[in-house]
Amino acid sequence: MSSPNMIELYQVSKSYGQGDAEVQALHEVNLPAVAGEMVAVMGPSGSGKSTLLTIAGTLEEPTTGEVLVAGQPVRSMSKRAKAQLRRRTIGYVFQDFNLLPGLTAAENVSLPLELDGTSARKARIAALKALDGLGLGNRAGHYPDQLSGGERQRVAIARAMVGERRLLLADEPSGALDSVNGEAVMRLLHSACKDGGMTAIVVTHDAQLASWADRVVFIRDGHITDQTLPAAGPESLLAAAERKRGTE
Amino acid sequence: MSVRHAMLALLSEGPKYGLQLREEFEARTGEVWPLNVGQVYTTLQRLERDGMVESEGDSPEGPQKAYRITGAGRGELDSWLRTPPDLSSPPRDELVMKILVALRVPGASVTDIIQAHRRYLVQLMQQWTHIKEDSDPAELNLGLAVDAEIFRLDSVVRWLDAADGRIKRAQADDRPPGASPQAPDGNGPDKASTAAEGRGQWPLPRPPTHVRTRR
Numbered sequence: 001m002s003s004p005n006m007i008e009l010y011q012v013s014k015s016y017g018q019g020d021a022e023v024q025a026l027h028e029v030n031l032p033a034v035a036g037e038m039v040a041v042m043g044p045s046g047s048g049k050s051t052l053l054t055i056a057g058t059l060e061e062p063t064t065g066e067v068l069v070a071g072q073p074v075r076s077m078s079k080r081a082k083a084q085l086r087r088r089t090i091g092y093v094f095q096d097f098n099l100l101p102g103l104t105a106a107e108n109v110s111l112p113l114e115l116d117g118t119s120a121r122k123a124r125i126a127a128l129k130a131l132d133g134l135g136l137g138n139r140a141g142h143y144p145d146q147l148s149g150g151e152r153q154r155v156a157i158a159r160a161m162v163g164e165r166r167l168l169l170a171d172e173p174s175g176a177l178d179s180v181n182g183e184a185v186m187r188l189l190h191s192a193c194k195d196g197g198m199t200a201i202v203v204t205h206d207a208q209l210a211s212w213a214d215r216v217v218f219i220r221d222g223h224i225t226d227q228t229l230p231a232a233g234p235e236s237l238l239a240a241a242e243r244k245r246g247t248e
Numbered sequence: 249m250s251v252r253h254a255m256l257a258l259l260s261e262g263p264k265y266g267l268q269l270r271e272e273f274e275a276r277t278g279e280v281w282p283l284n285v286g287q288v289y290t291t292l293q294r295l296e297r298d299g300m301v302e303s304e305g306d307s308p309e310g311p312q313k314a315y316r317i318t319g320a321g322r323g324e325l326d327s328w329l330r331t332p333p334d335l336s337s338p339p340r341d342e343l344v345m346k347i348l349v350a351l352r353v354p355g356a357s358v359t360d361i362i363q364a365h366r367r368y369l370v371q372l373m374q375q376w377t378h379i380k381e382d383s384d385p386a387e388l389n390l391g392l393a394v395d396a397e398i399f400r401l402d403s404v405v406r407w408l409d410a411a412d413g414r415i416k417r418a419q420a421d422d423r424p425p426g427a428s429p430q431a432p433d434g435n436g437p438d439k440a441s442t443a444a445e446g447r448g449q450w451p452l453p454r455p456p457t458h459v460r461t462r463r
Contacts, residue, residue, distance in 0.1 A: 042370070044409060187381065207366075207405040208398060211373035212381075218363065226363050228371045 005068065006199035007056060007167055008032040012065035014051055014222075025051040026222045028065065031201075035166070038193040038200040040213035048222040049203035050171060056201055057090055057169045058082050069167065087116040091160025093170035093189075097152045099144040099159075105131060105151075106140040109159045116163075130158040134188060150181030157188055161198065168192060168200040174209055186212040251283065251291050256325040259301060259317040266292060266313065276389045300324055343404065347411055358415055366408050373401045 014026040025048045033039045043049045054060045055067060058074050067074045069085060077085065092098075099108045109127035114120055131140050134154045144152055153173065160168055170189065174182030190212050192198045202213060210216045218226040251273075258264060258272050270288045274281070292315055295301040300321035304314045317325070343365060350356045380394045 044413065190381065205409075207370050207373055208377075208402050210370060211377040211398065213374070216367075216370050216374070218367065220359075220363075226367055228367055228374060 004034055005032040006035045006037075006070060007201070008066075008068045009052070009056060009062075010066045010068065012052075012055060012062040012067065014048075014055060014060070015063050024222055026055070026062070029219075029222075029224050031056075031217060031224065033199050033201060035199055036193050036197050037215065038190055038202065038213045040210035040216045041201060041203045041219055042205065042207065042210045042216050043203075043219035044205055047219045049205075049219050051222075052219065053169050053171055053201065053203050057092060058086055084116075087112055088163065089165060090167045090169060091162075091165040093153070093156050093160045093168065093173045095172040095175040097144070097149075097156045097176075099152055099155060101144050104141050104143055105136060105147065105155045105158075108144070108155055109162050112159060113163050118163075126162050127158070130162040131155070134158050148181070149177050150184060153177060153181070153185050154188065157185065157192075161192055161196075166198055168198050170200060170202040172204050172206070172209070173202060175204070175206070179208075182209065250328065251287060252295060253325060253328045255288070255291050255295060256300060256317055256321050256328075259315055260322060260325060263304060263314045263316040266315070269315075277393050281393070295321065344407075347408075351415070359412065362408050362412050362415075366405055369401050369405050369408070373398055373405075376401070 009029050009031040012026055012029045012031075013024070015022050015024045017023055029048075029052060031039070031041070031052070041049045041052060051060070055062050058067065058069070061075070069089060074082060074085070099105075100111070103111065106124060106127045109130055110120070110123035113123035113126055118126070128137065128140055131137055134157060136151060136154055136158065139147060139151055139155075142151075144155070147155065153176075157168075157173075160170075168189065173189065174185045177185060186209060189200055189202065193200050193214075200213075202209065204210050215230075216228040217224055254273055255269055258269050258276075264272070266288050267285065269292075270283050270285050273283050273288075292301060292303075296303060296315070298320075299318060301315045301317055304316065346365075347358065347362065350358045350361045376394050376398050380391060380398075383390050383394070385391065
């Protein structure tokens with residue numbers, strides 16, 4: 001039976017160094033995420049959240065444990081298959097955008113498709129479509145240094161979503177933005193999950209950013225320690241405000 | 249929040265009836281702060297008594313009685329808008345008290361207690377964020393009211409994060425959490441804290457001098 005999870009980290013541990021110098025970055029982490037779900041992993045600096053993201057993105061191997069993407073165990077994949085998985089299925093969004101400065105917005109977005117063998121013409125059409133979907137159709141020919149911080153991050157999101165990507169991994173995606181642009185970025189990411197069926201794992205120390213997620217998982221010292229319960233409906237907040245008002 | 253001043257603000261646009269004031273108050277606060285009609289009329293009576301508003305006609309209290317703001321009311325409203333709320337007093341916050349108390353309860357895991365509160369606050373933030381996400385961006389009042397709640401809750405989460413880090417550092421220093429080995433001037437044990445602990449009281453932070461002199 002195939003797994004319903006788009007991604008699953010199962011009993012994942014990661015250590016660096018050996019002997020007295022060994023550092024245990026992750027301890028038996030279990031983290032599943034289904035299609036259409038946005039999960040935030042919230043923790044302070046050094047808690048292991050970035051390590052978790054690089055392992056989820058197959059950029060690093062766990063010391064023990066297993067990562068499954070769309071039900072397929074990554075450990076058993078060849079290097080070539082893993083590279084293909086990264087190019088076709090997984091999109092990455094970083095705090096500092098990581099756009100190539102010598103390429104236009106459209107070229108930055110089309111690049112991963114071209115690297116995967118898509119023709120330049122088809123890749124450009126897909127890139128323009130992705131940029132247009134994020135309200136950047138008129139910025140396609142601009143270079144990163146001609147874009148605002150919010151626009152650069154939206155280009156980075158377009159690059160992460162272009163093609164048939166189904167898994168978005170984001171590291172403090174609104175960390176370099178003011179609250180208005182940060183909110184716009186989080187709206188886009190959540191919409192990509194809710195309406196586009198993508199799965200997103202967002203790591204952050206910021207509760208406001210995490211609050212956009214469907215589920216918030218808390219990480220401390222490499223351990224998943226807790227997670228939020230399914231959210232009650234908005235009406236519960238308004239009812240609580242009504243009750244409070246009644247007692248005043 | 250001052251219902252009194254919110255009423256003055258609504259009346260500054262022109263004369264209004266009590267029910268109308270209630271509806272407009274709720275609409276402009278994104279219905280985040282519901283108001284009962286009794287509160288509206290009580291507030292209007294007090295404003296009228298204080299010369300801030302005047303009613304039109306001699307009809308008894310009810311939906312047909314309109315109110316208008318006076319010159320004194322406009323002055324009061326302007327003064328209120330420009331006066332910062334008093335945030336100088338350290339709040340006797342229940343959450344702060346719980347964490348301080350937990351430090352001295354044998355067997356209590358302060359980290360777990362902090363996490364329980366953090367989770368609850370983040371869940372509340374998720375609910376407010378969902379309201380914001382589902383709302384029309386053109387609803388400016390709702391957006392502002394929801395942002396205010398999210399930022400307020402966020403500040404509490406940040407305090408919990410800072411407390412967590414501070415307690416861990418104290419534990420790493422092999423010092424009993426909550427102990428205050430140094431007086432604020434760094435010249436030795438804090439006698440006030442030590443005396444308070446001796447009396448079985450919590451070593452609560454003391455407000456700055458300028459705040460204490462106001463009490």
